[in-house]
Amino acid sequence: MSTPAIEILGLTKDYPVGFWRKTMRRSLDHLSLQVEDGEVFGFLGPNGAGKTTTLKLLTGLIFPTAGTARVRGRSIDDVAMHREIGFLPEQPYFYDYLTARELLDYYGHFGTLSKTARRERVTQLLERVGLASAADVQLRKYSKGMLQRTGIAQAILRDPKVVFLDEPMSGLDPVGRREVRDIILELKKEGKTVFFSTHILSDAEMLCDRVAVLAGGKLQGVGAPGEIMSVEVHAMDILFELPPGGSLPASLAGRVTPIGGRCRMEVPEAELYAALEQLRRCEARILSVSPVRPTLEDYFLRMVGERQTASRGVEVAVR
Amino acid sequence: MSTAPMPVAVNTFREAVRDRVLYNLVFFALLMIGAAILVGQISIGIDRLVIINLGLSAISVFGLVMAIFIGVGLVSKEIEKRTLYSLLAQPVRRWEFLVGKYAGLVLTLVVNTSFMTLGLAAALFYVGRPFVRSDALILVAVYFILLELALVTAIALFFSCFSTPMLSTLFTLGIYVTGIFASDIREFGDLTKSPGLKALTRVIYYLVPNFHNFNAIAAVSHGEAIPLALVAQNTLYAALYVTLLLVAASAVFSRRNLK
Numbered sequence: 001m002s003t004p005a006i007e008i009l010g011l012t013k014d015y016p017v018g019f020w021r022k023t024m025r026r027s028l029d030h031l032s033l034q035v036e037d038g039e040v041f042g043f044l045g046p047n048g049a050g051k052t053t054t055l056k057l058l059t060g061l062i063f064p065t066a067g068t069a070r071v072r073g074r075s076i077d078d079v080a081m082h083r084e085i086g087f088l089p090e091q092p093y094f095y096d097y098l099t100a101r102e103l104l105d106y107y108g109h110f111g112t113l114s115k116t117a118r119r120e121r122v123t124q125l126l127e128r129v130g131l132a133s134a135a136d137v138q139l140r141k142y143s144k145g146m147l148q149r150t151g152i153a154q155a156i157l158r159d160p161k162v163v164f165l166d167e168p169m170s171g172l173d174p175v176g177r178r179e180v181r182d183i184i185l186e187l188k189k190e191g192k193t194v195f196f197s198t199h200i201l202s203d204a205e206m207l208c209d210r211v212a213v214l215a216g217g218k219l220q221g222v223g224a225p226g227e228i229m230s231v232e233v234h235a236m237d238i239l240f241e242l243p244p245g246g247s248l249p250a251s252l253a254g255r256v257t258p259i260g261g262r263c264r265m266e267v268p269e270a271e272l273y274a275a276l277e278q279l280r281r282c283e284a285r286i287l288s289v290s291p292v293r294p295t296l297e298d299y300f301l302r303m304v305g306e307r308q309t310a311s312r313g314v315e316v317a318v319r
Numbered sequence: 320m321s322t323a324p325m326p327v328a329v330n331t332f333r334e335a336v337r338d339r340v341l342y343n344l345v346f347f348a349l350l351m352i353g354a355a356i357l358v359g360q361i362s363i364g365i366d367r368l369v370i371i372n373l374g375l376s377a378i379s380v381f382g383l384v385m386a387i388f389i390g391v392g393l394v395s396k397e398i399e400k401r402t403l404y405s406l407l408a409q410p411v412r413r414w415e416f417l418v419g420k421y422a423g424l425v426l427t428l429v430v431n432t433s434f435m436t437l438g439l440a441a442a443l444f445y446v447g448r449p450f451v452r453s454d455a456l457i458l459v460a461v462y463f464i465l466l467e468l469a470l471v472t473a474i475a476l477f478f479s480c481f482s483t484p485m486l487s488t489l490f491t492l493g494i495y496v497t498g499i500f501a502s503d504i505r506e507f508g509d510l511t512k513s514p515g516l517k518a519l520t521r522v523i524y525y526l527v528p529n530f531h532n533f534n535a536i537a538a539v540s541h542g543e544a545i546p547l548a549l550v551a552q553n554t555l556y557a558a559l560y561v562t563l564l565l566v567a568a569s570a571v572f573s574r575r576n577l578k
Binding site: 059095109110154 | 323325326330333334337338400401402404405406407408409410411412574576577578
């Protein structure tokens with residue numbers, strides 16, 4: 001059996017809070033999951049769910065209170081693990097007195113690339129992320145989107161096998177998001193494992209082989225986006241027009257949403273035919289009947305709603 | 320031997336240059352020009368002494384300001400601005416980062432001090448050419464200043480690993496001032512009849528670096544020779560303290576959570 005790309009085993013993180021720092025706030029609660037080689041894995045959750053904490057733990061920026069993790073078989077405490085990974089922090093900020101070329105060249109020193117190979121790689125990456133024309137402009141003059149692209153370039157600089165991206169589409173315009181999506185898909189084609197956190201669910205649905213939903217520091221579910229969506233109760237969406245002067249019976253009127261000259265109504269699947277019969281009696285013109293496909297967003301919001309209290313963090317007194 | 324500190328050091332130096340830190344040289348140059356012109360008019364026979372005293376003191380003060388104010392931000396600024404996140408995700412150990420930052424600032428101080436020394440030499444040449452043999456002693460005083468700056472930088476870096484820039488500045492300045500008066504503090508303890516106070520002043524004396532030993536400005540300006548043994552002693556003393564401080568800073572920083 002091949003080694004998983006990422007293996008997280010009971011990872012827990014508590015932060016001390018308060019003036020005396022004797023109270024602990026749990027940011028991540030016994031997270032365990034496994035990401036296979038070559039997967040694009042989405043890590044979903046609202047703000048404060050523990051997504052960034054997980055990524056910081058995996059990249060060695062913070063240290064776990066309990067549990068451990070391995071990336072391609074190497075412990076996260078091992079500096080050699082960093083040769084296997086690339087990381088884009090959330091809202092990346094780089095040395096703004098450097099140009100993008102200088103920044104990438106600087107980070108390139110920490111790998112095994114020779115000077116010539118490093119220069120070639122930097123030039124190639126700058127072209128790949130669309131920054132070739134601004135390569136020699138100081139980063140302080142870059143827009144947010146350009147900084148994000150610089151961040152992605154540095155994350156894949158050493159051609160890592162596993163790429164961690166923390167909210168890679170955050171703050172980008174639709175074109176920028178599309179570009180980042182394309183890069184993630186290219187990385188997948190190259191056989192890389194991409195682990196990215198996001199709260200833009202359409203991106204996760206579009207890109208991910210599997211997703212995990214996190215709320216209140218706890219894992220709520222893991223699976224293919226399709227699997228997660230299938231747990232929802234189905235409903236039917238009816239679009240119709242009433243004849244001039246027509247009106248709906250009281251039993252339906254409260255469920256209808258007018259849209260322009262038309263009406264939309266969502267009914268449980270079991271009540272579909274009864275609702276259609278009532279609309280027929282009112283001489284309504286049925287324009288469409290379609291199943292309401294539950295989205296990842298529905299699942300996400302339901303989970304978050306259920307865990308609203310938990311998402312504010314669990315306080316554990318220090319003994 | 321790890322090579323990772325090297326690019327970090329070069330980048331730290333580059334940051335100082337691009338942030339126009341070396342502009343302080345302009346002020347130093349103006350000070351030296353002003354002093355050279357003024358001293359020639361108001362002092363008779365002691366113009367060299369005044370210029371050497373003023374020049375070396377200015378080199379020390381300018382260097383100290385740089386060492387403390389840049390030193391306390393070496394780590395904390397990187398954490399605050401989050402530039403450290405992407406850097407430490409690279410295969411760089413935390414101690415390598417610290418050593419690189421330290422070396423980068425020391426390199427900046429060496430370059431800065433070298434230019435200021437040239438400025439001092441130019442002022443001396445202006446007030447009383449040609450150079451005399453004892454002027455070479457100025458280089459020893461400058462070397463001692465550099466040792467002092469290296470030590471102050473290590474103290475600032477140490478505090479920068481776990482404290483805010485404001486508190487780090489206060490701590491570093493506090494240790495520096497205490498270090499200048501370390502011998503006096505010990506003497507004070509010896510003069511009191513309280514064993515507790517005597518023990519306390521002894522602890523302070525041995526714990527805090529004795530910065531007084533690095534001050535050769537008065538001796539050099541009077542043309543007094545500096546014993547070679549003192550040069551060796553100061554070099555070893557500074558090297559030992561810097562090593563201890565860097566090890567302590569690495570120990571603190573290696574388990575620090577970067578929130």
